[in-house]
Amino acid sequence: MSDRPGLTRRLGALDATLLTIGSVIGTGIFLTGGEVARAIPHPAGVVLAWAATGLLALAGALTYAELGAMMPRAGGIYAYLREAYGPVWGFFYGWASLLVIMSGGIAAIASGFGESLNGLVPGFVASLPSGTLAIGGWRLACGGPQILAIAAILLLTVINHFGVGPGAVTQNLLTWVRVGAIGLFAVLGWLAAPAAAAVAVSPSHGPVRMAGIGVGLLATLWAYDGWYAAGFSAGEMRDPGRTLPRGLIAGTLVISLLYVGMNAVLLRALPIAELAAAARPAEAAAGALFASSGARAMAVVIASASFGCLASTILYSSRVYQPMAEDGLFFRSVAAIDPRFHTPVVSLWLQSAWAMVLVLTGSYVQLFTWVTFAVVLFHVATAAAVFVLRVRRPHAPRPYRVWGYPWTPAAFIAGMSAVVISTFVVRPAESLLGLAAIALGWPAYAWWRSRVRPTFR
Secondary structure: OOOOOOOOOOEOHHHHHHHHHHHHOOOHHHHOHHHHHHHOOOHHHHHHHHHHHHHHHHHHHHHHHHHHHHOOOOOOHHHHHHHHHOHHHHHHHHHHHHHHHHHHHHHHHHHHHHHHHHHHOOOOOOOOOOEEEEEOOEEEEEOHHHHHHHHHHHHHHHHHHOOHHHHHHHHHHHHHHHHHHHHHHHHHHHHOOOOHHHHHOOOOOOOOOHHHHHHHHHHHHHHHOOOOHHHHHHHHEOOHHHHHHHHHHHHHHHHHHHHHHHHHHHHHHOOHHHHHHOOOHHHHHHHHHHHHHHHHHHHHHHHHHHHHHHHHHHHHHOOOHHHHHHOOOOOHHHHOOOOOOOOOHHHHHHHHHHHHHHHHHOOHHHHHHHHHHHHHHHHHHHHHHHHHHHHHOOOOOOOOOOOOOOHHHHHHHHHHHHHHHHHHHHOHHHHHHHHHHHHOHHHHHHHHHHHOOOOOO
8 A cells, every 4th residue: 555645535515515616706707797798788688698607507517526426536627538538638638727727717816806906995006016027028017916916826825735624714714705795795786776777777678699699608607617626626525426516516506596696686786788888897786786885895895706716726726737747647746745734735836836927927818718719628528528438437436427317418518519619700710729729738748658658546
């Protein structure tokens, strides 16, 4: 028996549920309402878009729950793709995650946190030192938002370094704050008298076009992104065959209810035209319902939401690269587990270091746009893995089997495939660049395969 330190199974069903919720609720729900209203200029259409995306995410959670319960180790999507299609496909996902999906997401969330503090405390960010540094063709910009973003990444990485327990406690507390704040806003917003503007001005309902529906659904999918997060930490869950499915499904249900309720209140507070024009729709709606104090309270919620989402993302996403290295598909040092704190410290700090570089360059915004197309493709391939593994490994232990098989995973695949087609039609250049960025992982994969023979558990 190996005496190498490993991950500890300390997370329960409540932790998995809160990790699912915490990895989703960031700034998206507070900022994308206007974009959805512009794309689908009808109140009922807006609510239906959020509800439909919630159902799609739930179908995905039900599907991923079978895969996670069947393969209860760290890595999530990496492990599912590797098992179903071979090591190269798992590697491509891990490569894309480090390059931009996870690291770029951390950089984007952290930068959003810095900007939200600027809105909360006017002049504070501007008072911080700033400057630029040119290195070759790169220009590194370090101003107030970047300083705050890097400080937030460093703080949460240190917390996660000292064990999954402190990391989970931190993200759980921040998640309770977000759930409570959104739930309270939805209840009070529905009980409050409708805003005068919403009563006096008749909403202007424009035509709803298919292209608009596609753009609106892309925006809602971005706000729901992260519903699959708990699968990455399956290697640290107690009884993952039961804990993971419960966390994925319960968390996604809570998110869907909160999102639909939140947007119903936004539409009650603002006419559809004003909602579509609002740059910060949640603050605008809170101001319309509860005056300036409401808008300021919402600004606090947005800042805490971005910080909490950052905590959740750092906790789960660093679990991708450690199993890659353990399988011989990445630097061996990244497989290291701290013997005292039982955390993948090298994987954790590698990801955070690259995320901080992306914060300084600002290039994560473009990179994340490039891989959006490929990210959705990964979801399609992962859901299809349920069918592949039912054929290839029919007798493998499955503590949980997806409810509604085969229709549930088929519906998820169909929905995500429609998003793939819509994204390619609306943004063909970015879609092709995303595929090209992922394809760059092939030389790296060939190099690692030539150095080390991969080993799989």
